[in-house]
Amino acid sequence: MTIQTVLARRIWDSRGRPTIEVEVLNADGTSGLGIAPAGASRGSREAVELRDGGERFGGRDVQQALAGIAREIAPALVGRDAADQAGIDAMLIALDGTPTKSRLGGNALIATSLAVLHAAAAQARLPLWRYLAQGRDVRLPLPQIQIFGGGAHAGRRVDIQDFMVIATGAESFSQALEMTAEVYRAAGELMQERGALAGVADEGGWWPSFRRNEEALDTLVAAIERAGYVPGEQVAIALDIAASEFGHGGRYRLALENEELDSDGLCERLVRWVERYPIVSIEDPLAEDDEAGLVAFTRAVGDRVQVVGDDYLVTSAPRVRSAAAAGACNCVLIKPNQAGTVTETRAALDAAKALGYATIVSARSGETEDVAIVHLATGWDAGQLKVGSFARSERMAKWNEGVRLQTRPAPPSGYAGRGALARRR
Numbered sequence: 001m002t003i004q005t006v007l008a009r010r011i012w013d014s015r016g017r018p019t020i021e022v023e024v025l026n027a028d029g030t031s032g033l034g035i036a037p038a039g040a041s042r043g044s045r046e047a048v049e050l051r052d053g054g055e056r057f058g059g060r061d062v063q064q065a066l067a068g069i070a071r072e073i074a075p076a077l078v079g080r081d082a083a084d085q086a087g088i089d090a091m092l093i094a095l096d097g098t099p100t101k102s103r104l105g106g107n108a109l110i111a112t113s114l115a116v117l118h119a120a121a122a123q124a125r126l127p128l129w130r131y132l133a134q135g136r137d138v139r140l141p142l143p144q145i146q147i148f149g150g151g152a153h154a155g156r157r158v159d160i161q162d163f164m165v166i167a168t169g170a171e172s173f174s175q176a177l178e179m180t181a182e183v184y185r186a187a188g189e190l191m192q193e194r195g196a197l198a199g200v201a202d203e204g205g206w207w208p209s210f211r212r213n214e215e216a217l218d219t220l221v222a223a224i225e226r227a228g229y230v231p232g233e234q235v236a237i238a239l240d241i242a243a244s245e246f247g248h249g250g251r252y253r254l255a256l257e258n259e260e261l262d263s264d265g266l267c268e269r270l271v272r273w274v275e276r277y278p279i280v281s282i283e284d285p286l287a288e289d290d291e292a293g294l295v296a297f298t299r300a301v302g303d304r305v306q307v308v309g310d311d312y313l314v315t316s317a318p319r320v321r322s323a324a325a326a327g328a329c330n331c332v333l334i335k336p337n338q339a340g341t342v343t344e345t346r347a348a349l350d351a352a353k354a355l356g357y358a359t360i361v362s363a364r365s366g367e368t369e370d371v372a373i374v375h376l377a378t379g380w381d382a383g384q385l386k387v388g389s390f391a392r393s394e395r396m397a398k399w400n401e402g403v404r405l406q407t408r409p410a411p412p413s414g415y416a417g418r419g420a421l422a423r424r425r
Contacts, residue, residue, distance in 0.1 A: 002027050003082055003119070006074035008066050008111070013038060013366040014394040015202065018062045020107050022069065022115040026082055032118025036107035037337050038366035040202060041151060041161060041242050043288055043311035045319070047340035050105025065105040072104065073112055082120040089113055089343035106340040113341040114372055128372065129405060129412065132379025137413040140173040140406055141377040141385035142166065142420045143399070144238050144281065144360060145180045147187045147223065148208050148216050149201025149389065151242045158208055159254050162240035163216050164386075165224065166280060168418040169234030173406050177390075177399055179227070183235060184390040187223035194219075202365045203388030204395045213256050217277050232278030240283040241270070244311045247287040263293035267300065274301050280421055283308035283333060294328040306331045306358060306422035315339040317351040324355040330422040331358040334382060336373070349380055358422035360384040367394040371401040378405060378412055383420030 005025040013019045019038060025031045038049065050068070052061040072095055080088055092112060096104040121131035129138070144164050151161030165183050170176035188206055191197035196219070199207040210216050221231050229235040243266065246253050250263040261269065263286060270285050282301075286293035288311040298307045309329035313319045315338040323329055332352040339345040352359050361377035363386065377385040385402070388395040405411055 003077050003080050003116075006069070006077050006112070006115075008069040008074070008108075010062055010066060011035065011368065013368050014392065015366050017060050017366060018057055019366070019368065020062050020065055020069075020111040022111040024077070024082060024112075024115040024119040026119055026123050028123060030119060030122035032082070032115045032120070032122055033370075034111045034114030034116070034118060034372070035368050035370040036111040037364035037368065037370070038107070039335070039337070039364040040366070041245050041311070043244070043314040043338065045100075045288075045316070046314040046335075046338040047106025047109070048100040048102040049107040050102065062105075062107065065108040068104040069108050069112065073108065077112070077116070082116050082123055085113075085117060085120065086343050088116050089341035092341060101340045106337060109340045110337045113343070114336065117342050118372070127405075128375035129379035132375065133381070136381070138378055138381040139383070139414045139416040140402060140412050141361065141382055142416045142418065143173070143176050143180065143402070144384055144386040145184075146203050146205040146389040147184055147220055149203055149205035150208065150216070151245050158210050158213055158216055159246055159256055160213050160216065160239060161242035161245065162203075162205070162238075162283070163220055164238040164240070165220070166236050166238050166418075166421075167234070168236045168280065169229070170417065172415050173402050177403065179229065179235060180390055182227035183223050183229070186226040187220065190219055190223055190226065200391060201389075204391035205389035211256065213254065214273070217273065221277060236278045236280040238281035238283070238306075239273075239279060240308075240310070241285050242311070243284050243290070244287040248289065250290055250293065252287070263290050263296070267293060267297045270297065271300050274305055279305055281306035281308060281331070284310045284312065288312045291326060291328055294323075295326055298328055298330060302330050302422075308333050308360065310335075310362075313348075315345055315348045317344070317347040320348055320351045320355065320357065324357070329357070331360065333386070334359055334361045335364065336376070337364060345376075346380065349382060358383060358420060360386050362386040363388055363395075363398065369394060369397045371398050374398050374401040374405070378402075381416075383416045
């Protein structure tokens with residue numbers, strides 16, 4: 001049961017940019033596809049994509065990465081057992097030979113690693129989530145869904161990158177989507193009425209034209225109420241501050257308010273939001289280089305809200321352990337392309353769970369029709385899933401896959417629900 005052929009091709013992501021798809025064909029006729037997503041806001045320590053540069057497609061073509069797969073990765077994979085994920089991923093890391101996977105490209109490695117995983121599940125004649133679960137009881141994840149896009153996802157019309165909702169009152173995955181659909185629709189109506197609607201952002205959320213960052217929070221609360229739900233009881237708010245995008249060296253520039261804050265000032269602002277609004281989760285509240293600020297913020301609100309590390313932790317098991325020792329965050333965002341291989345992604349998730357951190361498997365702003373992360377979140381029992389908004393087919397494909405998993409024969413054993421949110425450590 002060995003790998004017989006490895007194919008790599010350029011396909012196109014949700015922003016119309018080139019990305020990599022790898023297809024692994026086994027000797028028994030089964031196969032697997034893996035696709036590399038791409039982020040807009042990125043941690044400085046995450047796996048580095050290999051792009052061609054130059055003028056073609058804005059420098060984002062992937063011909064060099066495809067050539068590396070054909071020249072080095074494919075010959076090394078042929079004849080190996082697709083079920084040996086750890087061994088194959090170790091080989092990919094060694095073959096690249098750089099700390100950031102920059103020689104062959106993190107995009108080439110994650111597409112290959114995911115293709116091998118899919119091929120192994122196909123070889124075992126199992127859905128991917130069940131292959132990953134390995135006989136354990138696992139749950140469908142709690143969705144975290146964007147309503148307004150900001151920051152790097154929406155031309156920086158607001159400083160905060162994601163204004164999201166979590167249907168904490170839902171009793172199933174499908175009910176969480178139903179509730180979110182109503183909030184998304186209500187938010188669009190409110191923005192249209194107020195002249196604040198500028199379109200749809202990268203991840204499908206409404207592209208806002210707000211005058212203040214808090215106006216987005218006020219509008220989101222109003223949308224929850226217009227949809228017929230009680231803010232904080234049935235539907236709560238989650239934020240991705242993405243502070244590394246507007247802060248460095250402990251200084252933060254809020255463009256909408258024309259205001260500059262130090263680390264303590266931003267912490268105080270966010271604590272005030274937590275006290276005023278029904279917020280249950282805040283991602284990257286301080287910049288990746290502001291560990292002292294992250295520790296202070298976690299101490300201030302970590303007993304009340306989920307403090308999520310993304311750019312700061314970059315899906316790295318060693319960094320998760322270091323953060324725990326420092327007392328920073330209580331939840332880890334898990335992005336496969338940030339790590340570069342499936343094995344490293346799983347190691348970061350396992351490290352987080354072992355330390356009592358909550359985990360969220362996440363998509364990127366540049367996505368495709370690939371639904372692998374729904375299976376990763378379910379099969380690994382991550383508890384939470386962040387895909388983007390409730391519009392655009394690259395997002396809906398993933399939410400719809402969760403509905404399929406819920407309604408097919410022999411579904412996952414349950415639904416994580418609000419219990420998946422981080423508790424005080």
